[in-house]
Amino acid sequence: MIQQTIKFYQTGTFTVGNRLLDESQRSVQANMERTNSLNSGHRACQGCGEALGARYAIDAAMRATGNRLIAVNATGCLEVFSTPYPESSWQIPWIHSLFGNAAAVASGIAAALRMRGQDDVRVIAQGGDGGTTDIGFGCLSGMFERNDDVLYLCYDNEAYMNTGVQRSSATPPTARTATTMAVGDEPGNPFGTGKNVPLIAMAHHIPYVATATVANLRDLEAKVTKAMALRGARYIHIHVPCPLGWGSDPALTIRIARLAVESGLFPLFEAAHGELTSRTFIRRRVPAAEYLRLQKRFAHLFTAGAEAQLARVQAIADRNIERFGLLAPESAS
Amino acid sequence: MLEQMEGSQAVATAIALARPQVICAYPITPQTHIVEGLGEMVKSGELKGCEFINVESEFAALSVAIGASAAGARTYTATSSQGLLFMAEAVYNAAGLELPIVMTIGNRAIGAPINIWNDHSDSMALRDAGWIQLFADTNQEALDLHIQAFRLAEDLSCPVMVCMDGFILTHAYERVDLPAQAEVDAFLPPYEPRQVLDPAQPVTIGAMVGPDAFTEVRYLAHHRQLSALEKIPEVAAAFKARFGRASGGLLRGYRMEGAETVVIALGSVNGTVQDVIDEMRADGMAIGSLAIGTFRPFPLAALRAALAGAKRVLVLEKCLAAGVGGIVTDDVRRALAGEQVRINTVIGGLGGRAITRESLRRVFADACAARLERLSFLDLDTGVVERELARERAARRSGPTAEAVLRQLGAPGSRLG
């Protein structure tokens, strides 16, 4: 595909203006023919990052597969808000089985399609961070290890939202949740816990792993499109703010997601067969505090005496920037 | 074709004859030989058009089966004991989603204490998960039931467990009559799903259902099970017509004519029960037996009718509801509601304890003479139990029970069947 180099200067947002682009390079979401696979009318909260992420990702996958797609959903917000029967927002064949087995159900579908001579139909499994990094982790790792022909999408809102904002292994240090209260000597989620599932996915040497964010729609669509061009196990971990769980303004979902990237707290990268192949440079580096301040779950970091905690979060961001090389060479100084 | 083979191999052959498209499994004794046999058939190319998936747990095994079945493939898995419990959440889910998966249970005890030998605790633990449960008395029947199971499952859109006693059947070499592929093909048409994930006709499967409809959905599941009570004998009759032998069905009576005492049991122990009944009949006792071939749905009406002339019923169970007693007994009692029939429960064969003719003859005779307690444990070593209870009373920190009982008994494996 020819790439058109364009610099965008939309104040504050960096949102890609499709008007400036050649028709063929506009985003899937900007296209009149987009499938609206997750249709309007569902019951997500205002400003729900997970709803946005799923909509972008599945429409892009539909485009990439000529609408030959089946999706499996783990239990969680996305499943619950999209299918209060008899209403369903899904315009594609869609199945929900359990909280912890989406990856395995998808493996079974892929096998059935092969045996039925329908392997032009492709399979996506999707779940929240809890359904992916905790309870569904065994099935996920099994699917990776067998290199089953499934793209797994994790919508990471950093806690168990559907059950009322409890801590998961994707909850960041210091975040207040219903099970890591902002009380005691070390308020919020403790440091030194949690796991990085994209890196663990890479350790399975699967064909494709990427991180993405709702703040960068085109990048997310491109990664899904790339993943659908490949066969075997693929994983995309998408950062999706949750206004309800994070205590953030629904209008700021995209901005908050962007600040997570620009602070270094959520690095964007791709990997193939276990090796890092690309990273997205930070365009305007911001202190972690800029990201944290907009969310009530971090409110205790901005009270007297919390400086050390805040500094430790900043150190995590700095370490990510160094580790993944997130600063463009010319601005590295 | 007659052949001498291991029970597991007979089942693997039956599954292959049913032309499954996806098989997935996780190893657990005594189920292993079945899936190993199938794995080899797929890998060698003997079983074509089928994918065999080695998964990382039983929970994944049944979850893969759920996906495969929902995408329209004929799907099979097998497990036992801890494995069945490990997949429990998916067991309910497969039934709720109405997916016609067939699963063999190589029946085995549940720990702790860990025990690999046979009893029925595993199947019983999931008896109300919405699956049809068929029990095999012999290896021939296990083979036949698997072929019937796919037809039943697919006709009703309901998953089926075929339960066969671990080791006693799975590992026993017996002569079996293997049906020809063409005959099986004629009996079992290709799978035509009631619901399928298909981009040409997108459907939502597994949506959230609230109080407004949940009762109706559950009632329909109950209704489907009740209709299985008609379908199961039909399928068994069709099987007999094609293959020339009786297998399956709801109940199998043995020497029931004029029987005043009737023994009810599930699975392979029926062979021993029938031998004892022959002996006692020769002595002039009016005793017969009923093998329960279909445990879920439970054939209440058929059982009531079959027991019309009985004065006493002895339920021989390889499982125990601790703190309650028999599990099968509850259903038998339900079938006999309002009847003046004495019901005795005998718990036997737990964790592979051999059920001998001698012991059965003793309890059957006691039952005939109305000397049997309502609940008794076959060959229970009361000496061991009393000593252990005394030891526990004597010291607060008496330690774990299982290990203490083993220490008392000394020789390991002294009571294996």
Ligand SMILES: Cc1ncc(C[n+]2csc(CCOP(=O)(O)OP(=O)(O)O)c2C)c(N)n1
């Ligand atoms: C086996 C099991 N345990 C617990 C639950 C309860 N449960 C349902 S959704 C959910 C939270 C989902 O969290 P996550 O996967 O992060 O998705 P989110 O709702 O945050 O999008 C939990 C704990 C369940 N449905 N099944």
Ligand code: SF4
């Ligand atoms: S709780 Fe969070 S993830 Fe769930 S619907 Fe609301 S915003 Fe979305």
Ligand SMILES: [Mg+2]
């Ligand atoms: Mg979550």
